[in-house]
Amino acid sequence: MTAEPIRRFGPAASVAPHYRGGVVAIGNFDGIHRGHQAVLEAAKALAAEKRVPALCLTFEPHPRSVFQPDRPVPRLTPPPVKARLLEALGFDAVVEHPFDRAFASLSAEDFVQEILVDCLGATHVVVGFDFQYGARRGGNAQTLHAEGARHGFGVTAIEAFADEGGGPVSSSRIREDLGRGDVAAAAALLGYRWMVEATVIGGQKLGRQLGYPTANMALPENGLLAHGIYAVRFRRPGGDLLDGVASYGRRPTFDNGAALFETYLFDFVGDLYGETCDVSVFARLRGEEKFDGVEALIRQMDKDAAEARAFLSGAAPLSPLDRLIAF
Template structure:
């Protein structure tokens, strides 16, 4: 699989089957489309191409929207790469690109750059300036330029009943189980371990403070979570607090992971943290001892969750 960016690379002049979208999260609905794409490519001796966009269109067109994404662009490429694609074509989304007419998009991108022979697209797909063109327009362009359009029906979409927005809403409410079911994998964040205040260590719960790689990555709702990570090729489990540490009068959101039966120095390390479940809301305790008592209960509950998950 190769990632193509318009300014740096070109795609072979081989007829392709293409699907188009932002694919934030690359959830089970996206995966269903991509399976259809790779099968079509194999059956007809075409190359499979996902045409995706970065930044997210809403980041450019609604600059005050402050949208948070399920994947960084690096994560999106990684997940897509594992699905058997030949190429990922990343189109930079700018205000100038947003002004491109639907016909120019088809002619200059799909036909001239991607050598499209077949497009697989959702029934409700819109494209071109002001998203003015729909699937009927795309079919008309297919007749003009010599490619076929395969429509993903409304029923197929309803059968999956999932969207990136639903997953974002689940994570924003702390519903990890629903997010996992819709994604088809455990939601995760990537970050670097940085120095904190050392409070956790004094309470017998040393933590790795995580600084997130990209500010647009969605962080789940504040609270305490069951987590896992990979360190030295081994799975390590733990719990993580996202919040402001109200018991210590904190006012800045931090992400602090405590790993069970683990005493390695992680400062400066890059970690990927997987969310397995949510234990509780963050809250202010009347004393440090009360907080420690709760953390011990959290640890017990987290280990129970992990045991059931691995049974």
Template sequence: MVQIVTDWRDLPEGLRGAAVAIGAFDGVHRGHQAVIATAREVARSIGAPLGVVSFDPHPRRWFQPDAAPFRLMTPAQMARALEPLGVDRLYLLPFGAELAGMSDEAFAHDVLAGPQAARSAVGRQDGLKIRHAAVGFDFTYGKGRTGSPEGLRRQGEALGFGVTVCERVDDPDGLKLSSSAVREAIHAGDMPRAAAILGRPFAIEGEVIHGDKRGRTIGVPTANVRLGDYMRPAYGVYAVRARLPDGRVLDGVASLGLRPMFALDEPLLEVWLFDFDGDLYGQTIETQLIAFLRGEETFDGLDALKVQIDADARAARSVLSPSS
């Protein structure tokens, strides 16, 4: 399990000294994975733990507080995505006024390396004391984004850590591997393309909340999840797979959006799990959007809606069938 560290200050020595990959890593897509793989190779060669340095909230949320929801994953999802990559620690640094106002030199010195004079009486220090950093070719950091990969390399030489700059990685077929490309695919409802970039299906994780329970009246009980700060996928109906708290993964069909027949104040993910009868209220589930089936529609009453839901369920079962 990946250990999550939420500050760079007042750390015990045992949480310092890693080889790290640095970046926002929203989505942990295949391009991110290449940067992390580079850090992993160095970590193994020098006998250091492998770490990832990221930020919460995403810096974009700090600088653009009114921006539309854009996140591709929660911190918990990020930690799970990093585990199979061999990551030991996720340094999820709190991004606020202090980090936003740091110069690139201060970030390298105070956060990545650590001022040697900061040792406390109980043997704790500020700074991660990294031994090596891997960054992407377009990595920027520091106030005004003045820091560059080459700048970090020079600062690392002065501060005692190495730096590897990873070139852009694209799919052999020309698929762009970036968070923006994932968002474009999700916005278009092209879930296979999003999955090809991510290396896994896009998934929404959240607590199951009480809805109006209208679905129960037509034999379609749903687990309802708010979208929060997730990027808004194309509104409509999806074939899905959901991971329950007990580890079970169940197929289903889901409506995502504002329900034009029964208008909602905010978009909602409503998941009907096939062959499931249980109470999920208050529990956290993760729902993979496997395929977009159709857009939102309005129907002439509940009977017509039920007919369409049954058709959607058949389509979802077909898509999710192992033989598909």
């Protein structure tokens, strides 16, 4: 990790002078998956070599959510989670530049001049091979090379990244895996266990009545994660890691109400209300079920807890990034 917590800036014009003149990785980077990491690691290595800050320039909200507001993109990594991952990768700052129709109308040349040169003073820019920028996607990696030569900054375009089977690594593919509950397949593409971040809220205390008190979180009901039972690792704001088993769904045995992410933490006693915590999802144990009664549900919960304990006790990091955030 960086020596200091990562700095988060909004508009590029708000970037503090200390962070100007760095190496800038540009992209939406939703998910920070292995393909994104190839771009980010290249930028970080160049920044270390040049002894300048490593910055990530990204955009909020996701451009598709601006152009198709009726079809907003389910975010794999909302801005706070993305910043956490970038910090773990060693970045000094992330620029979450506002994306709206006015910004989208900026010409490719003006994007380079106003954002990369005037605001960031970039010494080198790193992008993916298919990077496009400016109004009507008028700029690409090739034009960026020419702009860099004109303005005095270097440009590196990273080739496409494929998984071990030769398939593309993409955010949309990861969303599909999570929607099926295949968190192992999603983790293989991400290079780390996917995680959620939310504030612990009060519930109906049904779990406490069953002998399984839970930390409850309300997640965006966008279909990103399939309902079911999961083995998880829970991180408190201070960094404490706790193993547990989580139920995500509508509690069909009881009220079939609004979806909640409810985590039973092993060997923990305490109050978590109001804490904003991260949960890394390690494995899906089963789908959500409706039981005939409370006793049948408790018997299954006992089995789920034992299976989750066994799985987590044998889990190993998938990568250095996974080790930093989930171990």
